[in-house]
Amino acid sequence: MWGRRRRGVGPSGSGAEELRARRREREAALRKARRQEQLVSKRLLREDTAAEEGGQDGAEIVPDPLSDDEVLELLRGVQRASEDRKRSLSRLRWALQNKETQQKFVRLDGSIRTLIGLFTSSLADMQMEAARCLHELSHSSDPAVAEACLPVTSYLLTYLSGHSVEFTELCLYTLGNLVVESEAVRKQLLPQGIIPVLASCIQSPHEAVLEGLGYVLSQLLQAKEAPTEIIPLVLDSVLPQHMLRLVCSGLKAGIGAAVEFAWCLHYIVCSHTANAALLSLGALPALTSFLLDLASEIPQDAPEGLELLVCPVLRCLSNLLAEETGYEVQIQDERLLVALFLILQCFLRQHLFIVQECLWLLNNLTADEPFFCSTLLSLDLLPALLQLLPCSQMASVLVLTVLCNIAEKGPAYCQQLHQQPALPLLLPTLMLPNPEVVGQCLELLHLLFLHWPEAAADFVRQGGHRALEQHQSTPELQERARALLDMVGQPLGASAFSPCHATLSAFS
Numbered sequence: 001m002w003g004r005r006r007r008g009v010g011p012s013g014s015g016a017e018e019l020r021a022r023r024r025e026r027e028a029a030l031r032k033a034r035r036q037e038q039l040v041s042k043r044l045l046r047e048d049t050a051a052e053e054g055g056q057d058g059a060e061i062v063p064d065p066l067s068d069d070e071v072l073e074l075l076r077g078v079q080r081a082s083e084d085r086k087r088s089l090s091r092l093r094w095a096l097q098n099k100e101t102q103q104k105f106v107r108l109d110g111s112i113r114t115l116i117g118l119f120t121s122s123l124a125d126m127q128m129e130a131a132r133c134l135h136e137l138s139h140s141s142d143p144a145v146a147e148a149c150l151p152v153t154s155y156l157l158t159y160l161s162g163h164s165v166e167f168t169e170l171c172l173y174t175l176g177n178l179v180v181e182s183e184a185v186r187k188q189l190l191p192q193g194i195i196p197v198l199a200s201c202i203q204s205p206h207e208a209v210l211e212g213l214g215y216v217l218s219q220l221l222q223a224k225e226a227p228t229e230i231i232p233l234v235l236d237s238v239l240p241q242h243m244l245r246l247v248c249s250g251l252k253a254g255i256g257a258a259v260e261f262a263w264c265l266h267y268i269v270c271s272h273t274a275n276a277a278l279l280s281l282g283a284l285p286a287l288t289s290f291l292l293d294l295a296s297e298i299p300q301d302a303p304e305g306l307e308l309l310v311c312p313v314l315r316c317l318s319n320l321l322a323e324e325t326g327y328e329v330q331i332q333d334e335r336l337l338v339a340l341f342l343i344l345q346c347f348l349r350q351h352l353f354i355v356q357e358c359l360w361l362l363n364n365l366t367a368d369e370p371f372f373c374s375t376l377l378s379l380d381l382l383p384a385l386l387q388l389l390p391c392s393q394m395a396s397v398l399v400l401t402v403l404c405n406i407a408e409k410g411p412a413y414c415q416q417l418h419q420q421p422a423l424p425l426l427l428p429t430l431m432l433p434n435p436e437v438v439g440q441c442l443e444l445l446h447l448l449f450l451h452w453p454e455a456a457a458d459f460v461r462q463g464g465h466r467a468l469e470q471h472q473s474t475p476e477l478q479e480r481a482r483a484l485l486d487m488v489g490q491p492l493g494a495s496a497f498s499p500c501h502a503t504l505s506a507f508s
Helices: 014-034 068-079 085-095 099-107 111-119 124-138 143-148 150-161 165-181 183-192 194-201 207-221 226-235 239-248 255-270 275-280 283-297 306-322 334-347 352-368 370-378 382-386 393-407 411-419 423-430 435-451 453-461 464-469 478-487 501-506
Strands: none
Touching (some): 068 085, 085 099, 085 124, 099 143, 111 150, 124 143, 124 165, 143 165, 143 183, 150 183, 165 183, 165 194, 183 194, 207 226, 207 255, 226 239, 226 255, 255 275, 275 283, 275 306, 283 334, 352 370, 352 393, 370 393, 411 453, 435 453, 435 478, 464 478
């Protein structure tokens, strides 16, 4: 789901190309580690249920399962045209919070048909109560319950153009829940025109409707058939441009809708089927501008929930930069680096995963583009980057990878890394028991020694060779550790800093 580090022209010669092979493999493993399970979920709108049914302080109370006879009696009460019908509907809604009762209800002949009849009635209170019953059923984890609700999907779509915000919101979340559970539901909704209907709804002025719409769309975009069957329909609509607009206005408008649509964009980008289209819509400058605005306005203590918006925006930018679309993708704005480090500082204590997302973006910015490597050094951001080394294993690997990106650019960059206090901070990293972190550190040292031999001499003076010696017995590190010892002249009599064949093979 996350993009790879891009590759460009580094140090010349076939040997330099060989040096990259091992890092390519390791970064493939890193990318795999970034993939998370799809964020499918179900939402339940129960604002007053607990209070109505005697819950204390909003605590959720799940009713006991009803017997077959009790469920049948409830259905008959709903079917009878009497003054008690609304009360029977309310009792049914409460009972349908139980999974066993849901299963028993949908197995009864005419049960869904009865709810649809009330859902499409002209009596607003009956209609709303029937919608709440259907919403409870949509929250079931049993695919059979979701598929029993298939006949209601066309009506749910029809009522998305209604005038009641509360009713429209309820229909949206019911649709979203059904989409999660059943491929059959999704296959029915597409020819029924769900994408054009959502495209019409996205221009609603109501925050609750927009957030619910984003929820439905995010669930659709995570379906396994999305790249071939859903995303092309989305791209042919006005949805992408409005999603970008709503994400980028999230700091001024409602953050809830912005969060949903940011994840929608993320799922589209991760499909690798639509990035050229997003780039043509100006996604890269728009999302960059959003991060700049965020960094300029972000308070010292970020409001809760802001991280849920920042995370997918960072991922979208990172993956768009990594994608090979045939479009010329360039951002050369030093303010973006400053913004990244401000965001890092803001979320460092409470949301470490945002730090890792920032580092992934920094990795993709510096992988091919000397501009950002030079800017990071000229703005004196290296100390702030090095301070992130102890944050976590993933952060350590990413910091070291960014430093490798800089060192790959050649002697002038390695000289600047050497002049700034990088080596003293790398020595403790070499002592860590983590082979992945140490391995990336060895890669960095090799580039430094190769392009700027003075760094190797300094490394020896600081006792770094002793740290290398301890890894000579570590199977996955010993070849590279010995090659570096050869480069720094340890043991005595070995060749000094020339990139001999043995060294190249150790780092290929």
